[in-house]
Amino acid sequence: MSLGSTPLRYRISIDRERCMECERCIENCSYGVFRREGEKIMIDSRKCTACHRCLAMCPRDAIMLEEYPCDYRSHPVWTRQAREAIYNQAKTGKIILSGMGNALDYPIIFDRLVLDACQVTNPSIDPLREPMEVRTYLGKKPSRIEVKKKENGDVELVTELVPNLQAETPIMIGHMSYGAISLNAQLSMARAVAETGTFMGTGEGGLHERLYPYQNHMIVQIASGRFGVDIDYLERGSAIEIKIGQGAKPGIGGHLPGEKVCLDVSCTRMIPLGSDAISPAPHHDIYSIEDLAQLVRSLKEATEWKKPVFVKIAAVHNAAAIAAGIARSGADAIVLDGFKGGTGAAPRVFRDHVGIPIEAAVASVDAKLRGQGIRNEVSIIASGGIRESADVAKAIALGADAVYIGTAALVAMGCRVCGSCYRNLCPWGIATQQQNLVDRLDPDVASKQVANLINAWTLELAELMGAAGINSIESLRGNRDRLRGYMLDESLMSVLDVKQVGA
């Protein structure tokens, strides 16, 4: 082969002094890095994805993993990634697939925004002593309310509220389908959101019957493939979400490889066993905003106007105008998925190069809706790249009502962001349908971990609010005065509408 092989990415080694040859590394590595040959545990580092499963399971801490130091001729433009991608494609002639989120080194805007705290003139509020309200209602709000005075002087509400989701924290879990991830992973998260009073998305893979007990905390998704969608599914969800686009792959559909379509997945999705589940790029019935409005309406009609309908789009440069259209389509919430959003599988070129950061998308959508005087009538959910509670606070200060987390929830269950989710070999039992691997994830334990994460972030959010002298999430939402830009350029600060530090 004229191109030969590319160098290793990672090098695994075993400290033979420490190793007790228990073979746990062999059992645990689903990528087949380890094998026994006679007396010895042998290693094939080429197969390693840095998923860390072996390190986590070795009882002797005997395993070492490092990025393989291999010098290409140093070159600022022709990086190792650029060259290796070309070798790969020259060999295969195919699109390069990847999992999880954007892997390019873009500056993270969240990290260049700092939050405010009170001093002297404005007391900070201690969340341990004072009530702190993080409860968030998602859905359509009336633009004004009408009341009527009764004869006895009582005031009676005339305006009818439409159904909203009541989340006890603005932190929700975004849509990751059964198929892309395992049932145990979904179950773990479902228990966690039920416990913490929040919500999670089903993804486009239908709703497995083992999730029915948690259906009051599930947002059912309708994507272009319409997998698993029937009236029963719609009625089970507490809200319905139409997925137009996804941050990791704006403008393209989805592809669940046939290997992941096991019997259970095929039943839940209502597709043949082992068949590739392909979601087309557009919905076959949505080619305009009017079409979207019709779908929103028919979903509401089908569920007797009892459920909020969300519409999710990938954050792209025109998101503000699109969102304004969505707001007028009758949708109750707009989900914006930024270009750092994760995925089970996406062409690498899309994942890394298409879309815009969530920070800018939220800021511009919020501004556009305010300009039209309709911001409070529709909710904004930000997702794609939320890594910690500070990101949550900043997203809300920029204008979001709530956030979806995705990767963070997986990491709470053990995911090491190795980026190989599309291979059905996830050693942590998350992004796989292989029963032996799925069994590695114990829903009792994992649900606790996810609930802990949500609780911990919610506590931190309350502390951040208290420090800023704010005791209710409504007063953080869109409060750009509580943010300052640090080392951000002026044009970006004007998009975000924040002042610079010191100002």
Place this chain on the structure above:
Amino acid sequence: MCGIIGVMDRRRQRMDGSAIKRALSMMNERGSGEGAGYVAYGVYPEYKDCYALHVFFDNTHETKRIVDTTLEQWGTIVHDERIPTYDQPGLRAIHIPWRYFFKPDPNRMSHSRSPEDDIVAQIVMRINTARKGALIYSSGKNVGVFKAAGWPEEVADFYRIEDYKGYIWLAHNRYPTNTPGWWGGAHPFNLLNWSVVHNGEITSYGTNRRHIESYGYQCTMFTDTEVVAYLFDHLVRKHGLDIDLAVRALAPPFWDDIDTMPEAREKLNRAIRLAYGPAMMNGPFAIVVANHDAMVGFTDRIKLRPLVVGECGDRLYISSEEAAIRAMEPNVERINMPPAGEPVIGRFVV
């Protein structure tokens, strides 16, 4: 810091400004000599059908023309004059206070439900955002704001506040912390018939401001208080809420309390919070707001600023300090401190 005081006579008996001047000076501890002000309702009976526009001019040769032309474009100037002032040793007269008595022509805004108010509100926003050396800081009918950068007595003497009579007075002694002490930044803040005095800081200002600006109001004073006047105008005049419901929107009960209310009240409170969430105010504050129908005082939801209420005959007093009320009315009765977020509303009996 900041000291606030308001008094109303429930039978619309007018009081001159000498007592409130005394009361405000009592709270000099709460000020820094960088701003004080008064507002009186019922102060221009001879022009009670006109909008009384008080304007700070940087100079009257160039900038007055802008205001004159704008007003003439939208209605009739019935009368205008320089507001009489009297030099005070400690007060640097930076602006020239002027007043117009103005009648807008409702036909110029025929699509509106309250065309005269809308015309005036719009003129105020326009002139104030243009920042061309003219600032309209008072724009109601039969109401006048008198304010400047100085100590309470100086400001009172500068305008000879005792020469004016009103049936509601609000006053404010300022200790500016987040913006420089300038004349426009002194309280009371006013829009149309709404006037506001405020002690504290509104940490939700960024949210409130972005909210109110999406309805065409422009925040131009560099300070958090002006947004309160606009929110009241928006909620009461535009959305038709009663004052007590407007206060409920600005300082709503906690969800835990709403959850346990009887059904009808629960629904009403939930609806107010959902519809007006971005109008809700956060942070430490005690506020007194007035218009021609009522005077209302309220604090933030955990009462991080003091507010004291007293009554004496037909008079209702609301202030940061009991001592200030007593300075006005030594025989005051029924002194009490309302709970956090609970509005104290004074209405006229005649």
